[in-house]
Structures are given as structure tokens and as C-alpha cells.
Amino acid sequence: MTAVETRGTRTSLSTPGRGRVVDAYAGFPIMVRFILRRNWLRMLIWTIVLAGLIAVVVQSQRVAFPTQADRDAYAGIANTPAVAALTGLPYAASTLGGILNIKLWMTEAIGLAFAVIFLVTRNGRAEEEAGRTELLRGGVLGQHAYSLANWVVTAGFSVVIGVTTALAAIGQGLPADGAFAMGASIMGVGLVFIGVSAVTGQLAQTSRGANTLASVVLAAAYLVRAAADLQADGDNPSGLSWASPIGWGQQMRSYGENLWWPLAISVAAGVALCAAALLLERRRDVGEGILPDRRGPRHASALTMTPVGLTLRLQRGSIIGWSLGVLVGALFFGTVATAMADLLAGDNPIAQAFVGGAKDVVEGLLGFFAMANVLLVSAFALQSTDTIRSEEANGRAELQWSRAISRTGWALSRMVVPAVISFLLLAVSGYAIGASFGASVNDPSQGGRFAMASLAYWPSVLLIIAFVVFCAAWLPRAASAVTWGAFGVLVVLSMFGDLFGLPDWVVGNTPFTAVPRVGEDFSAVPLIVIGLLAIVFAVLGLRRLRIRDMTGA
Amino acid sequence: MTETLAVDVHGLEKDFGAVRALDGLDLRVATGSVAGFLGPNGSGKSTTIRILLGLLRADGGTATLLGGDPWRDAVGLHRRVAYVAGDVTLWPNLTGGQAIDILGALRGDVDRARIDRFLQLFDLDPTKKARSYSKGNRQKVALVAAFASRAELLILDEPTNGLDPLMEGVFTDCVSEAKAEGRSVLLSSHIFAEVEKLCDTVMIIRDGRTVESGTLTELRHLQRSTITVTIDGNAAALSAVQGVTDLTVDGVRVSFSVDEGALPRVMTALAPLGPRGLISTPPSLEELFLRHYGVHADQAEAAAQR
Structure with missing residues (x-):
């Protein structure tokens, strides 16, 4: 005992080390249970979604490509630069497993990468930022026990995802060796990003910073492999692919050669990054990051000092993110439309559902895509307007309402931003769908046509904005749940209403389906009705907001 | 006003x-x-x-x-x-x-x-x-x-x-x-x-x-002040003065609380006793406040209801 104490005293004075090594991990089993308890539901939902998607997509692809001849035909045209850049090289495109890879592997891998980034940050840096880690570390808890437990639990979660996605594929009749290679390749990407977020959680001082840094690494990994896949030789990517953790997963070539050795690189990288994070953790104080917290401006700009400018400034990141997402989606929709239409034979039931009132499958598909794009823009508008409620709930509305601005003026400043930005987004993304489709059929006039068709949905977006204000004013405490719930129902009705066999008067009269689609005959009546409804909801909402008591969370 | x-x-x-x-x-x-x-x-x-x-x-x-x-x-x-x-x-x-x-x-x-x-x-x-x-x-x-x-x-x-x-x-x-x-x-x-x-x-x-x-x-003014004073004479004379309460005697040191209105009478009674080192302490804000809360307030309310 005496020896240990002497040693402890000496080391604390001279070196950054601390007593016995096992002490640093004291409390590890308790922390594992603690983290599982706080995160089991999240992990369960991710598992259901990621494994469920596999089953759903295999089934839908079996319907889309029922015979081997269909799959061979698809394989013949699948290898386009767009597919290579977005989802990777279609190396086994004439098999159902290969088609699953093309449609879903990248989504699964990136989905899992984001899941582990958010989980590691949530249990690591976010806890530290909130001061709860300090509380725990004040008790008998080793320096590294919490972090290690966090990474171990998240690694276990990645393994579960790997196994369940493989089982889901096997359950759908895909070959077991390919399915397990696929599950393992997805898991491998997850393991690397546990390491990445473990390190960013040490570097950044805030959870936002940790998430952002890790997401930047993920984006870089995606872009590097996209470049490698674009420089492919046939269906073999360039050597650059080995520079990306996502590339390591792709190199397992599930449902193709089923190579297992690239998994070793992913596991080794994950372990090495976690070890680096432990070294960093030894060197820093609780609550501090390795990177200094960035300073900000001393004064607000003239723009930020106006209500609309403040809204823009607060939502800057979100607006940029949504804009990029919508734009990439629009380019993708426009590019794949003709290819997809070629594949969908005229008598296929899915094709028929797309055609609707349009002239042919391509037009029907494009109309569907244009509406899906509008739904994305509407989700942005909803989220942006929802801050009217969240600012009130978190107490910042009090700060502003006690100044010389009327509640109506304040709420309008928060409606103008989503209204104007969504107008611009509709115009630009509509044009992008049209232009990229036009490029594939050598018809440059398509951009303008699709921009106008998208703008026809602007009153519908305004109705969403007005409805959010209405709910925030009349049902403040339930507003977010009601608006997002209603929007979810609208999305399902608008996109898949036909497939459920619901009556036409329901499916055809939602704010999105009532608007004439691209390729259908144009009529201004629904736009005017929707616009009037938007005005009614907005006026009722703003009046109520003006005369009711401020309502906290 | x-x-x-x-x-x-x-x-x-x-x-x-x-x-x-x-x-x-x-x-x-x-x-x-x-x-x-x-x-x-x-x-x-x-x-x-x-x-x-x-x-x-x-x-x-x-x-x-x-x-x-x-x-x-x-x-x-x-x-x-x-x-x-x-x-x-x-x-x-x-x-x-x-x-x-x-x-x-x-x-x-x-x-x-x-x-x-x-x-x-x-x-x-x-x-x-x-x-x-x-x-x-x-x-x-x-x-x-x-x-x-x-x-x-x-x-x-x-x-x-x-x-x-x-x-x-x-x-x-x-x-x-x-x-x-x-x-x-x-x-x-x-x-x-x-x-x-x-x-x-x-x-x-x-x-x-x-x-x-x-x-x-x-x-x-509405509240009672506490007075502490050293006297030569017999403190018993004070207890008879109307408005004096909580009288305690510790050798030659006497302390009591008194209403604002009773001060002249108290001074008259004190003068023959040879007072020295008189200290008058007004109630602190804390005392004023606590009078309306806690045990005091509850007792006062109960008394009012009786």
C-alpha cells in the first residue's frame, strides 16, 4: 500500500501518468450498463430501420427485375458515371444481391456511420459539455472507463447491424456468403467511424464541433471514393479507393468476390483511432478540448441586428445544408429518370402507379420526382418555421418579446425566411431536375418547364408554413408533434397514396397532390384555393399569438 | 400625491x-x-x-x-x-x-x-x-x-x-x-x-x-426596535412601562423591545436609572421579511383567526 501511495505522489508531480493502469478503467462494467440503458431505444430503432430497409429494397427490386433477362438488361446499362459517383461501381449488377448493393449499400454504410458518430458524441462529448461527466468522474470512475464503455457499446451496436442486415438479406433469399460479406462491410465502416468520432470528441470542445468534424471526415471519405469510382477501369475502382474508409467496405465486393481481408484494415483503423483518442484523453482536462474554442465577432453585423437578418444568421447552417441536399437530390432525380423509365416496362404495376394522369412513364416519373423534391423543400420550411415555437419554449422569445418588436412582427420575420428561401429552392431545384433530365434527352428547354412546375407548389409550402404558425399559436405545447405528424401523413399520402388503394378524393386533394403535376394539364384553381387557405391559417395564427400568454416549455 | x-x-x-x-x-x-x-x-x-x-x-x-x-x-x-x-x-x-x-x-x-x-x-x-x-x-x-x-x-x-x-x-x-x-x-x-x-x-x-x-x-416605524442599555438602578421599574416587552436582565445590562409610540414613556422611566451605553437596533429587512413568512407568520395568522 505504502509503495503505491509513494508512487502515486511522485508520478502526480512529475509525469502526466496516474497510478495503476487498471484504475483508469474502474467502473467500466457499470458504464457499459449505463450507456446501454440510455441508448437502447435509439440503437433498436436504427437496427430496425437499417435491417428493414434491406428487406424492403430486395423485395422491390425483385418486383422491378423479375427475370434474369431483366437483370442482365439492367447490368448492361447500370454502369453510368452518375451511379458510380453516387453509390459506387455496379460490379455484380446482374444478380439481385448486386442490385441491392447498388441501391442500398452506400445508404446503409453512411447511415451506420452517422449513427455511430451521433451515438459516440452523444455519450461522450455531449455529456462532458453538459457537465455530467464531471459528476461521474467525481465518483469512483476511472479516467478512461466512460469513453471505453462508450466505444465498446457502439462497436457492439455496429456488429448487431452487420448481423441483422445480413440476416435480413438471407431472409429474402440472397446467398449467405454474400449477405455476410455485405453485413461485415457495412459494420467495418461503422467501426472506423467509431474511431473517428472518438478522436473528434477529444479534439472539439462542443458536441456540435465533434459531430461536425466527424461528418467532415465522412464527407471526405465519400468524395475520395467517388473520385476513385469515377476513375474506374471497368468495374474496378482506381487505387485511390484504398484512401477512403468507405472504399475499404466497397472493396469487400459483397455478392461478387466476397473478399474478407479488407475488413482487417477497417478493424485495425478503428482500434488505432480509439487508442489515439485514449492518449489524447490522458493529456487533457475534463471539459476541455484539444482544439481551442473558436472566438467569434465582438459585434453583430448590421444585418444580424434586423429581425429577418437574425433569423437568417441563426439558420445559416441549416439553410446551406438543406439547399445542398435538395440540389444534389434534384440533379440525381433528373439524371436517373430516363434510365429508370426505360427499365420500367409499360405493363409493370409500379410503372402504372407513376404514370397517373401523365402522358407516359418518363413524364409520370419526373412528376413524381418533382413532387418528392417539393416535399423536401417543405420539410425545410416546416423545420425553419418551427423555431417560432422552439424559441418560445426555450425562453429566448421572452428575451425578444420584451424588446420593441411586436409578436406579429417577430413571427413574420420567422415566416418570411422559409417562404422566400423555399421559393428560391423550388425554382433552382426544379430547374436542376429539368436541366439534368434535358441533358439526357438533348432538350435544353426542360429546365424552365420544371422550374415553373415546381413553383406551382409554392402555395402548398406557404400553407405548411401557415399551419405551423397556426399550431404554435393555438396548441403551443403540442405544436411540434402535431405539425410533424401531419406532415408525415401528408408525405405518405402524396407519395404512396395510390399504392394503399385509398379513395381518390383523399389521395387527390392533399396540398401536394391537388397541384397539377408536370405533364398534367395546368389549372390555377387548386393553387388559389391552397393560397387562400394559407392566408386564413396565417391570420388566425398570428392573431392568436398576439393575444395569448407567453407559454413556456 | x-x-x-x-x-x-x-x-x-x-x-x-x-x-x-x-x-x-x-x-x-x-x-x-x-x-x-x-x-x-x-x-x-x-x-x-x-x-x-x-x-x-x-x-x-x-x-x-x-x-x-x-x-x-x-x-x-x-x-x-x-x-x-x-x-x-x-x-x-x-x-x-x-x-x-x-x-x-x-x-x-x-x-x-x-x-x-x-x-x-x-x-x-x-x-x-x-x-x-x-x-x-x-x-x-x-x-x-x-x-x-x-x-x-x-x-x-x-x-x-x-x-x-x-x-x-x-x-x-x-x-x-x-x-x-x-x-x-x-x-x-x-x-x-x-x-x-x-x-x-x-x-x-x-x-x-x-x-x-x-x-x-x-x-x-411599524416594527419594534430592540434596545440594549446598561443601568445602575432596578430594572423592575421598566417592566411596568406599557409597550415594553421581552425584557431580559443580565447583571447591569438590560435589553427589551419597544414600540415606536412607547419610546417617550420608556425614556422617562429610564432616566432615573442612570442609563449608559444605550444602543437602539431597528429591525433588519430580514426580520421584517421573515415576520411575513415561516413560523412567525403562521402564528400571527392563527392568532388573527382566533
């Missing part, structure tokens, strides 16, 4: 569902004065202040703020009022400096020179993101914005929450300076020393009702 009032509240009532938050509350702040607003948590201080700011609507009674109706004329009045909440929430991704500018701009005056002066006084770094501020630093952001403004009326709701003693001292100086500039201050607090030092008038509220109000001197 001819003096003008910055805040004038009569019989204010407010219900939250079945809970009665305010039950006939009265409150006055004379123009150019500092008024203390004392009461424990949940007694209705913040509710009153939110009604004065037009954030909540009163269910009964009248409230006048700088001559206007706080609900109807909210926007116009807010140009002349600066408010500091007891728990300030800021935008986590903006700096303290940006928040101060935005709060000023929303009121309509941003005086960078004044802002810089108060930033220095409160020792606040305006280039840090609000997310990294401690509770006390968030409070400082709101205080700097309020003091740097030219508002005629400062409404401060437990503003020193989370400030260290040094900063409390700075705060005290700033309130005194605001008063010297002719501004009015409504200071809600439960720190007695702060109120005793700063406030011209004091209101004590309990369960949404004003139970005591006036200048500190006035309030003290």
Missing part, C-alpha cells in the same frame, strides 16, 4: 388554470427611484414582471407602465424599458457581443461606447460563443445590454443570480449610477443586503399579494 409613477399596479390578479398566482397585488415605483420587490420563489414576482412586460395578460386589476398599458402599448413601451431575467437563455452559436448588439437593436438603441464600458466593468469577454458561457456570464450579457441602454425604466428580475460577490458589487454601483442618471429601477430579489443597500422603497409579497410596502424607514 403629486409624484409621478414609473410603475403603478393595483389589485393585480392572474390565474394559471386552478392556481392563483396573483391575488390583488399592489406595486408602485416612483419615477427616478429604486424599488425593491421581495418575496420567495413562487410568490408571484416573475409573473408580475411578465405582466408588466406584456408577456402575460392580467385577469384583473390595473397595471400602468410609464403611463401606458403594458399589454396594449407593449411595443412602444419596450423602447423605454430594459429587462433582465433571472435566468437568461442566449443563442448558443452567437457570441455574447453579438447578443448584446441584437438585444440593443431590438430596443432601438445601440451605443457601442457605453456597451464597451459596461463590458469592462463586468469583465465579460464578448468574443466567446454563448454556449461556452457560465450562468453568471449569461447573466452579465443581459446586464450589460440593460445598463448600456438609455431605457427610462430598468426591470431586473433576480439579476444577480449566479454572479460572484465582486460582480454583485459592480452591479450595485451600476444601479446607483442608473438612479443618478434619473432612471427608475424595479429590482426583484431575495438578497436582503442588496435591497437594503439600493432600494428607496420596498414591497414584500406573499402568495400573490402585497403584505408590506413603503420606504425602509416607514416599514421600520
